[in-house]
Amino acid sequence: MTFYVITEGIIAFLLVAGGLFAFTGSLGMLKLKDFFMRLHGPTKGTTLGIGCVLIASMLYFTVTQREFHVQELLITLFLFITAPVTGHMLAKTGLHMHLRFYTGTRGSLPEFRDEDVGQSRVARPARAHHPWRTKAKRSRLKRREIV
Amino acid sequence: MLDTALWISLTLIVMAMAMNVYRLAVGPDVPDRLLALDTLYVNSIALIVLLGLWLNTKTYFEAAILIAMLGFVGTMAICRYLLRGDIIE
Numbered sequence: 397m398t399f400y401v402i403t404e405g406i407i408a409f410l411l412v413a414g415g416l417f418a419f420t421g422s423l424g425m426l427k428l429k430d431f432f433m434r435l436h437g438p439t440k441g442t443t444l445g446i447g448c449v450l451i452a453s454m455l456y457f458t459v460t461q462r463e464f465h466v467q468e469l470l471i472t473l474f475l476f477i478t479a480p481v482t483g484h485m486l487a488k489t490g491l492h493m494h495l496r497f498y499t500g501t502r503g504s505l506p507e508f509r510d511e512d513v514g515q516s517r518v519a520r521p522a523r524a525h526h527p528w529r530t531k532a533k534r535s536r537l538k539r540r541e542i543v
Numbered sequence: 544m545l546d547t548a549l550w551i552s553l554t555l556i557v558m559a560m561a562m563n564v565y566r567l568a569v570g571p572d573v574p575d576r577l578l579a580l581d582t583l584y585v586n587s588i589a590l591i592v593l594l595g596l597w598l599n600t601k602t603y604f605e606a607a608i609l610i611a612m613l614g615f616v617g618t619m620a621i622c623r624y625l626l627r628g629d630i631i632e
Contacts (some may be wrong), residue, residue, distance in 0.1 A: 407545060419559045431572065490624050
């Protein structure tokens with residue numbers, strides 16, 4: 397009897413934790429400032445929340461119907477594989493569409509600069525160079541009239 | 544105990560879906576709405592699993608798997624359309 401009480405407690409805890417994580421992820425998507433911050437909530441919080449809910453369901457049906465029940469594990473695995481892929485593609489879409497981003501973000505990523513393909517011949521180095529010294533290098537190249 | 548936990552989880556997930564619908568309605572750009580749709584289908588999977596727990600049946604897991612796979616494919620298709628201007632080149 398005590399086994400069932402402990403299992404019920406575990407299932408109840410997992411259900412409440414899953415609901416809380418899903419709620420937190422959606423709250424982050426609602427309240428954060430720009431798209432690249434908003435991307436963090438659903439890809440981490442909501443995925444963890446639904447994992448908790450699915451594991452609770454798996455435990456419940458395994459205990460009550462006395463047979464091992466792994467279909468939820470399939471959904472969990474699929475979601476845990478596809479959530480980072482979706483986040484990556486959404487971030488690429490946001491970078492491609494030049495969305496506004498909060499200026500507290502430090503550094504200047506190469507993706508945030510304007511695309512210079514097709515406008516002028518830019519010498520692309522084989523090695524990645526320092527991100528803040530490109531302007532001096534470009535002006536030096538322009539003085540020698542290479543570009 | 545399980546009944547109370549089910550009610551709490553149901554309430555939290557329905558509130559999360561309401562917030563997703565708000566972001567879907569007022570999202571300033573297209574990727575925001577796409578992100579809202581993505582989160583909405585993930586939350587609907589959780590809702591379906593909770594329905595299966597509530598009714599004590601195993602019928603609804605195929606629907607959950609179907610929603611997971613088709614939601615992923617749909618999000619990928621819209622991302623690809625926004626990135627490349629075409630889905631299958």
